[in-house]
Amino acid sequence: MSPSPRSSDASAKPARELWGTRWGFVMAAVGSAVGLGNMWRFSYIAAEGGGAAFLFMYIIMIALLGIPLMLCELTVGRKTQLSPIGALRGLGGRAWVPLGMLFVLTGFLILSYYSVIAGWTLRFAAESITVGFPENPGAHFGEISAGLSAVVWHLAFMALTIGIVMVGVQKGIERAALILMPSLVLIVLGLAIWAAFLDGAGEGYAFYLLPDMGQLMDPTVIRQATAQAFFSLSLGMGAMLTFASYLSKDTDLNQEAVTISFADFGVAFLAGLVVFPVVFALGLQGDVSASTVGALFISLPGAFADMGGIGRLVGFLFFLALSVGAVTSAISLLEVVTSSIIDETGMGRRNAAIGMGILIALFGLLSAFNTDVLGLVDAIAGDLFLVIGALAMSIFVGWAMKADPVEELRRGAGKRFYSLIPFVVVLIRFVLPPVIAVILFFALQDTWGAITGFFAG
């Protein structure tokens, strides 16, 4: 049941492709949100941030900042049916074009290193079948994380991503998400049930779910919970905006924003129910928060190796799920860049996806050869640019755009949300900008520290 494509606001351009079904859009957006962030970043940040104390702050930040911000992106995308640069120009004038460009740059940078990490993930999934997990995971990770072998898997992952985006919104992105996302949820659910029967499960749960109250009001925890919410929900770089540009105008954005956020949180939470019991069953708790990049890629393979045959199967499923999440997120990162090139230059989708994909893959070689570069690009794009993008987006929708946000959000809204919308707009106008500005202040300090640290060697 594919609705006939309708023409975009710029009527001279060819008709814009739309999602085939509502469910297709939701799965693609959940696919964007659920990714390495849910299983890799989430676990170590939760471990550092006092377990349930972090979880509690995380849920608050999703409700208070994440959902309103997602609504900002969804409204602008649906209203203009254009990718970020054109959308911001259309609703805000030329002054907002640089923000669109920042979104494209952020997508470019994040994908360049995301693909390197996804390459490690693919490699672990493949090797769990062919050779099993390494006996000495630390040394193994040292060998595979940077250099020629990292390059090969990075390029393979980029080729896969380009292949899907090139095909188009319905036949490529939507179809991939409709198959991959339900599979991912089933695998993670199955793993969580299996993990419940491990010896260390109780201890793992206690660490994960009992709050360390001392950390509840710790500014670092609050800041990390916010940054993680943006990264995990794919906010602050126009990904949700771009996906919403393929929506028909009668969609209930409020319902979709709640569904997407809930699903994203659900998968992260479930992944924690796998990671912590496994880690505690093997007494590896020190490792999880010890290193940011390596945590999951050292301690978990080590645990799977210790478990023998069953470890191989479980490990395969775990890294398969992680790879699936990475692919559907990478698609959305490349789509932001690709759709902007298509809309701004009139280039065909195929050429735009291949051309930009190759440029991103080439830039990613820097991260594939050196994990310090990877960490630096993550600190700049993943931590700082997303926060700048989020701040600017809330100001844009709350104060600058040439449309009434209440009216826009009410279009297509079901009864349940209709009366809540003015309240959400108050949040967007008065709460989001100052709160995100404070977060930005700290993010600047952190990123500056990462930059000086990088150059000091």
Ligand code: PFF
């Ligand atoms: N949300 C993805 C994850 O959690 O892994 C990462 C991501 C995808 C961030 C797309 C930003 C984005 F636009």
